[in-house]
Amino acid sequence: DIQMTQSPSSLSASVGDRVTITCQASQDISNYLNWYQQKPGKAPKLLIYDASNLETGVPSRFSGSGSGTDFTFTISSLQPEDIATYYCQQYDNLLRTFGQGTKVEIK
Amino acid sequence: QVQLQESGPGLVKPSQTLSLTCTVSGGSISSGSYYWSWIRQPAGKGLEWIGRIYTSGSTNYNPSLKSRVTISVDTSKNQFSLKLSSVTAADTAVYYCAREWLAMGHAFDIWGQGTMVTVSS
Numbered sequence: 001d002i003q004m005t006q007s008p009s010s011l012s013a014s015v016g017d018r019v020t021i022t023c024q025a026s027q028d029i030s031n032y033l034n035w036y037q038q039k040p041g042k043a044p045k046l047l048i049y050d051a052s053n054l055e056t057g058v059p060s061r062f063s064g065s066g067s068g069t070d071f072t073f074t075i076s077s078l079q080p081e082d083i084a085t086y087y088c089q090q091y092d093n094l095l096r097t098f099g100q101g102t103k104v105e106i107k
Numbered sequence: 108q109v110q111l112q113e114s115g116p117g118l119v120k121p122s123q124t125l126s127l128t129c130t131v132s133g134g135s136i137s138s139g140s141y142y143w144s145w146i147r148q149p150a151g152k153g154l155e156w157i158g159r160i161y162t163s164g165s166t167n168y169n170p171s172l173k174s175r176v177t178i179s180v181d182t183s184k185n186q187f188s189l190k191l192s193s194v195t196a197a198d199t200a201v202y203y204c205a206r207e208w209l210a211m212g213h214a215f216d217i218w219g220q221g222t223m224v225t226v227s228s
Contacts, residue, residue, distance in 0.1 A: 001170070034214040043203055043221050044154065049212030087154055091213040094167045096144070096156040 002026050006088055006099030012107045019075040021102045023066075023088035031067045032092045038101075039084045047086075048073065080106060109134035111204050111219035119198075119226050125191040129204030129219060136185045137162045142207040144215065145178060145189045147200040155200075159207060160187055194226045 003026040013019050023033065031051035036044035046055045048064035051071055061076045075082055083106055088099040115127035129143070136143060144159040158168035160178045168176050177190040191198060201223050205215040 032212070034212050036215070043205075043218035044215070045218075046214050046216050049214040049216075051212075053212065055211075055214075055216070089154075089215070095169060096159075096207075096213075098154040098156065101153045 001095055002029060002090055002092055002097055004088055004090055004097050004099040006102055008102060009100060010103040010105065012105045013078050014107045015078055015080060017078045019078050019082075019104060021073040021086055021088075021104075023071040023073070023099050025069045025071075025090055025092075027092075028068050029090045029092035032090055033064070033066065033071050034089045034091070035062075035064050035073045036087045036089065037082075037084045038087065044087060075104075078104070078106070109206065109217050111206065111217055113202060113204050113219045113222040115222060115224070117223055117225060119194055119224060120228050121195055121226055122193055125189070125194050125198060125224055125226070127189045127202055127204075127222065127224070128186050129188070131185045131187075131206075136180065136187065137182045140209055142209065142213075143178075143180065143187045144205045144207050146203045146205055146215070146218075147198075148203070148221075149197075149200040157189065157191075157202075196226050198224070199226045200224060 005024045033051045035048035038044040052064045085101045085103045112130045119125045142159040145157040160166045175192045180187040201221040203221045204219045206217040208216045
């Protein structure tokens with residue numbers, strides 16, 4: 001099975017800061033990687049699909065990059081409404097696997 | 108727009124079978140562009156994909172749960188369902204149904220609001 005290692009598990013940053021989250025796959029998954037945002041008590045929301053494609057309606061301060069085994073998710077300028085937990089998810093095979101999540105807080 | 112809504116008992120006894128239904132509104136579950144999945148999340152923990160079904164009835168399951176999981180579809184009711192047998196306290200979680208869009212990175216683009224299921228006697 002493909003394992004996804006996401007880091008850090010949590011981070012604290014100031015409004016306006018650039019925030020970066022990484023996700024590493026245990027084997028090559030090409031660009032088969034999606035990113036989600038989950039706010040407390042809510043269902044996850046798709047932000048990025050196929051590693052770098054922004055879902056319709058998602059602010060452009062969110063971006064994703066990477067291929068193979070190493071992926072990066074970036075918030076270019078952290079906003080108060082971005083407080084949430086972020087998950088990566090791979091779909092390389094018939095099993096869908098999520099990363100452990102990164103909780104983003106405001107400093 | 109398409110919406111998903113989970114329904115089912117919020118409390119299940121240990122060793123019994125958990126049964127949930129997801130009703131799809133605003134679109135057809137028979138569209139060939141999507142798979143329909145179940146995902147769960149224990150309190151304070153991450154997301155675990157349980158399995159998925161295609162409109163044809165073809166299924167894929169998480170190997171860690173495969174022996175206990177059955178997902179089925181009822182196209183006449185625009186619903187798909189989850190059955191998880193022999194539940195224990197470890198199966199206590201919020202259960203989500205979600206749409207997997209094949210043309211968009213196989214991403215889960217639409218989710219239900221989630222339903223909390225507690226396994227307890």
